[in-house]
Amino acid sequence: MNVIVCLKQVPETTKVEITPQTNTLVTEGTKHIINPFDMYALEEGVRTKERCGGKVTAISMGPPQAEEALREAISLGADETILLSDPAFDGSDTLATSYILAKAILKLEKFDITICGRQAMDGDTGQVGPQLAERLGLPFVSYVSKIEEIREGYMRMQRMVEEGHQVVEMSLPGVISVVKEINVPRLPSLRGLMQAKKAKIPVWNAQELGIDMNKVGLSGSPTQVIRLFFLQRASRGEILRGSLESQVEQLIEKLRETKVI
Amino acid sequence: MQYFFNEQQQMIKSLARRIAAERILPVRAELDEKEEFPWDIMRELANADMFRVFIPEQYGGIGGGCLNLCLVIEELSRVCAGIAISYAADALGCLPLLEYSTEEQKRKYLPDVASGDKLTAFALTESTAGSDASGIKTSAIRERGYYILNGTKQFITNGGEAEVYIVVAMTDPAKGSRGASALVVEKGTPGFSFGKKEKKMGIRSSATRELVFRDCRVPEENLIGREGMGFIITMRTIDRSRPGVGAQAVGIAQGALEAAVEYAQKRIQFGHPVSSFQAIQHMLANMAIELEAARVMVYAVARTIDAGTKNFTEEAAMAKVFATDMAMRVTTDAVQIFGGVGYMRDYPIEKMMRDAKITQIYEGTNQVLRNAIALELLKRKAIRE
Numbered sequence: 028m029n030v031i032v033c034l035k036q037v038p039e040t041t042k043v044e045i046t047p048q049t050n051t052l053v054t055e056g057t058k059h060i061i062n063p064f065d066m067y068a069l070e071e072g073v074r075t076k077e078r079c080g081g082k083v084t085a086i087s088m089g090p091p092q093a094e095e096a097l098r099e100a101i102s103l104g105a106d107e108t109i110l111l112s113d114p115a116f117d118g119s120d121t122l123a124t125s126y127i128l129a130k131a132i133l134k135l136e137k138f139d140i141t142i143c144g145r146q147a148m149d150g151d152t153g154q155v156g157p158q159l160a161e162r163l164g165l166p167f168v169s170y171v172s173k174i175e176e177i178r179e180g181y182m183r184m185q186r187m188v189e190e191g192h193q194v195v196e197m198s199l200p201g202v203i204s205v206v207k208e209i210n211v212p213r214l215p216s217l218r219g220l221m222q223a224k225k226a227k228i229p230v231w232n233a234q235e236l237g238i239d240m241n242k243v244g245l246s247g248s249p250t251q252v253i254r255l256f257f258l259q260r261a262s263r264g265e266i267l268r269g270s271l272e273s274q275v276e277q278l279i280e281k282l283r284e285t286k287v288i
Numbered sequence: 289m290q291y292f293f294n295e296q297q298q299m300i301k302s303l304a305r306r307i308a309a310e311r312i313l314p315v316r317a318e319l320d321e322k323e324e325f326p327w328d329i330m331r332e333l334a335n336a337d338m339f340r341v342f343i344p345e346q347y348g349g350i351g352g353g354c355l356n357l358c359l360v361i362e363e364l365s366r367v368c369a370g371i372a373i374s375y376a377a378d379a380l381g382c383l384p385l386l387e388y389s390t391e392e393q394k395r396k397y398l399p400d401v402a403s404g405d406k407l408t409a410f411a412l413t414e415s416t417a418g419s420d421a422s423g424i425k426t427s428a429i430r431e432r433g434y435y436i437l438n439g440t441k442q443f444i445t446n447g448g449e450a451e452v453y454i455v456v457a458m459t460d461p462a463k464g465s466r467g468a469s470a471l472v473v474e475k476g477t478p479g480f481s482f483g484k485k486e487k488k489m490g491i492r493s494s495a496t497r498e499l500v501f502r503d504c505r506v507p508e509e510n511l512i513g514r515e516g517m518g519f520i521i522t523m524r525t526i527d528r529s530r531p532g533v534g535a536q537a538v539g540i541a542q543g544a545l546e547a548a549v550e551y552a553q554k555r556i557q558f559g560h561p562v563s564s565f566q567a568i569q570h571m572l573a574n575m576a577i578e579l580e581a582a583r584v585m586v587y588a589v590a591r592t593i594d595a596g597t598k599n600f601t602e603e604a605a606m607a608k609v610f611a612t613d614m615a616m617r618v619t620t621d622a623v624q625i626f627g628g629v630g631y632m633r634d635y636p637i638e639k640m641m642r643d644a645k646i647t648q649i650y651e652g653t654n655q656v657l658r659n660a661i662a663l664e665l666l667k668r669k670a671i672r673e
Contacts, residue, residue, distance in 0.1 A: 214307060217337035217350060220299050 028081035028177065029138040030072040032105065033128055033159070035062040036089050036096040037149040049118060049245060050252035061096045064144025066103075067205050070212040072142050073104035075177060082106040084135060088116060088127050094228045102215035102223040109135075113233040118245030121150075125158035127243060130236040132163060140182070141202045145170060153204070160202035168195050172208040289580060291587055293359075300341055300356055304363035307332055316368040319493035320639055325449050326371045326493050333375060334404020342379050343386070347394055348402035354528065355590040358535035362586075365539025366546075369643035370493035372539065374407075376532045377445035377494070380651075381408025383525045384454045384470055388513040397452055397472065409446035411455045411499055412522055414439065419656040421456075421522055422465040426501060428457035430515075433508050435459065435471055437501035440483065445650075447497030448482040451475045455499070456518045468518030472510040479504030490642030526651050527601050528593060530608040534586035537608075537615035537647045541579045544615075544622035544640045548572060551626055551637075568625060575618045582611035602664040605657040612647035613654060619644040 039060045044053040061069070072083045085100040087093050088111040097108035111131050119127065132141065141163075146153035153169075160167030172192060173185040180199050185192040187206050197203075215223075233240065241247050265281075267274040282288045293301065311332050319326055333339065341356040343349025357379050364372035378401065385397055385408075400406040417423035426439025437457055444453075453473045460467030473480055483498030513521055549572060552563035562568050585607040592600050619641040623630040630637045648654045 214310065214332065214336055215303065216335060217296075217299060217303060217340065219337075220303065221296070221350075 028075055028079040028140070028179075029136065030075050030081065030083045031132055031135065031138050031141040032065070032069045032072040032083060032085045032100070033141065033143045033155070034065045034069065034085055034087045034096055034100060035144075035147045035149075036060070036087060036093040037062045037147055045255045050255045059092065059095065061099055062144055062147045062149075064146060064148065064205070064207065066144075066212040067207050067209050068142040068144045069100055069103055069105065070210045071174065071205055073213075074210065075140070075174065076104070076106075079177065081139070084109065084138075086111060086128065086131055088112070088119070088124055088131075090117075091230075094230075097228050098223045098226060099215070101226050102219035103213060104219065108226070108228050110228050110230045111236065112230050113238075115233045115238070115240060115244050118248065119243050120248035120250035121152050121154040121158055122250065123243045123248045125155050125162055127236065127238065128155070128159050129162035130238060131231060132159075134231070134236065137200075139179070139199045140177070141165075141200075143202070143204045145204045145206050156202060156204035163200075163202065166197045166201040167203070168197055168201070169204045171203045171205045174209075289584070296350070296352070297356060297359060300338075300352075301359045301363060303336055304338065304360045305366075307336055307338070308364050308367035312364065312367045312371055316371070316493075317633075317636065317639070319368070320370060321492075321633075323487065323492045325495045326374060327449075329371050330374065330404065330407070338375065339378065339404040340402045342382065343398055343402040347398035349398075352594075353590075354531055354593040355587065358531055358586060358590045361532050361535040362539035362542070362583075365536045365643075366543040368493065369536055369540050369640070369647075370491040372536055373445060373491050373646075374449075374494045376529075376536060377409060378407045378450070379532060380525065380529045381410045381446070381450065381452065381454050383528050384410070384512050384521050385472075387524065387528070388470070388517070388521050389472075392509075393472065393512070401452070406451035407446050407449055408452040408454065409444055409450035410525065411441040411444045411447075411453050413441060413443045415442050419653055421468075421519060424456060424458055424468055426455070426457040427461055428455075428459050428469060428471055428506070430459065430508065434505040435469075435508060435511070437471070437473070437479070437504040437506055439501055441499040441501075443486065443496055444499050445494060445496055447495055447499055448485065449495045453480075453499065454512065455501075456522055457501075459515045459518075463516065465519040466516050468522070469515045470512040470518045470521045471506050472512060473501075473504065473506050477504055477506060488646075490639070490644070490646055492642075523601075527604045530604040530651055530657075531586050531590045531593065533647055533651045534582065534589070534607040534611035537611040537644065538579065538583045538586055540640050540644050540647070541575070541582070541611075541615040541618040544619045544637060544644075545572070545575050545579055547637055547640075548575065548622040548625045555627075562625070571621050571625060575621055578614045579618060582607075582614045586611055602661055605652065605660050608652065609654045609657050609661070612644070615644040615647055616641075 036059045038057040046053055076083050083105045084107040085097055085105040086109045087096055091112055094110050097110055111127055143156035157167050168186055170187040171184045172187045176183045182199055183196045186195055267277045338360055340349040341352050345351045361372050361376050382401055416425055428435040428437050455471050455473050456468055458467050459469040479502050481500045483500045486496040552568050553561050555562045589603045589607040622637050623641050626637050629635050
C-alpha cells in the first residue's frame, strides 16, 4: 500500500500576524509545527503501512524551512519526503496549492491513497484535500474518522457527519481527509529522531514539477484576500439584581425576548 | 549546571521528558489509585525505543549504558516513580544477561527486550533472604539436562508481567552463598506460577509479586555463567543498577521541588505568597542544594561505569544512599511546604513522598550499603589515589 500524506507547516502560536500588503499570514520569525490535523493524517498513513506493508511518502509545499516539518514526519514513521518549494509559490491560494501538490503526486510512483488533514489551523479553509482529488481525477471522502477496511483497489471507512457517522466505500486510488477522532498520533522514536537528523530532504522546484507559472503564487491565485483582521471580541454581560426569585423571573423574560425559549 | 551530554543523550532526555509529560502525567494518579500495571505506557516507551538505550547495537539496542538509563529513569521518575521502576526493573533483569550470558543467550533474549516486546525481572529476595543474600532457600538441583527449581521468591518487581526472569537459586545448598547460581526462567515454564500480588505504600502502579516454583524444570542451557557464580552475578548486577535507583530518587525529588516552588508562589498567607517567607525560602534552597549534589554523584558514577571501570561498589553505593536519603528529605519537606493540602491525595505531592521511601530500602537498604562502604574504607585505611 503506497500512501502519500500531505503536510502543512503552520505557526505554532494562535497569535498569528498578518502582512497588510498581501493580506496573508506572516510565517517568518515564529516557531512552526506540523498542522495538528495533518498529524492525524500522517499517523493514519503510518498505521496503514504497518498493517498492509508498503511505504509512506510525506509531501509539503512551503518555504525552505518547511523542511523541518518533513524531518519530523520521518521521526514519526514517514519513509520518504519531498519538499515542494520555490519562491514562485509564495502567496499561493488553495487552488494553486492543490495544483502544485497534484503535479508532485503525478510525478511520484503509483500510489494507493493520499491522506490529508481536514483543514489547516492557520488558513482553516479545508479546501486543498478535495481540490487535490479533483485535479487528480480521483474519488474523495472528507472527515474520515475510521478506516474499516483497506486493500488493493478498495477501502471502506466511517466519516463524521453531524449526528453520527456514515459508512462509505471508495475505490482506490483515492484521496481522503481525516478528523482528529481517527487516532492518537504517536510520539517519535529515538531511532526515528536519529534518522530524521541525518535525512536529506529532496526539494522539487517549479521547473522540476513542470509548473505553469500563471497558475501559482499570489498572481496565479484566483483568491485575493481583500482584508484579514482579528475579531474584536467584546463580551457584554448583564448582571441581574434583586432576590433570587426576581432574578429568575428577569432571566426567563430575557430568554423569551431573545426567543431562546 | 552543565552536564555535557552528547547529542544522543540530549535526545533521550528530552524524549523521555515528553513521554512523561504527555502520556504519564495524565494517568499517574489513576494508576496509583488502582494499582494498575502501566502496560500502555510500557508500550509507549517501547515504541519510542526507550528499551534500546542500554542495549548494544548488535542485539537491537542503540548502544549506551548506565548514563542513558539514568537519564530515562530520572525523567520518568520526575512524573511517576511507579512507572519508572517498572522500566528500571527491566534493565535490572537485563544486566546479568548483558554481563554474564553467552553469545547464544544474548541473541536469544536481548532483541525482544530491546524492542520492548518482553519485560524482564530479577528474582533474588525471599522471605528469609533480603540484605542477607546467603539466606536463599530456593533450590535448583541438576538432573539429566535440567535444573529442578523449588521455592518461592518474594517482592519481585515486574513479577507476573515480565516474560523473562533471572532467578538466583541454590544449585549446591551445602556450599552456602558459593552454591548459588543464576538461571533464566521463562514465563509459562511448567511448575512456574505467580503468588501474592503485594499492596504497597508507594510505587503502586508497579507490579510486585511472588514467584512460585514447584518442580519447575529449566533446561541447563539457561544457566548464566557457571554454577556457583550466582552470588557474584547478583552483587555485580546490583552494583551496576544502583545508580539507576539514585536517578529514580533524583527524579522524584526534582518533581517534588518543582511542585513545592510552584505552590509556595501561589499559596497566600498573611497577605503574601508563602515563598516570600525566609523559612520557606531556606527549605527550598536546601532541597535544591541536596538535589543537585545527588545528581552530580549519580551522573559521575554512571559515567564511571560506562567508562569500563572494574570496581565501583563503593561509589555506586554512595550515590544510591546519598540520593535516596536526599529524596526522602526533599519529598518530606515538599509535603511540609504544601501544608494541609500536601497530605491530601488530591495533590500529587504525598505520592512522591510515599514513592521516595522505597528507594531507601530496595537494591540494598541504605544501612547495608553503609556497611559495604565502611568495609571498603577500613580495608584500604581510607587512603585514596
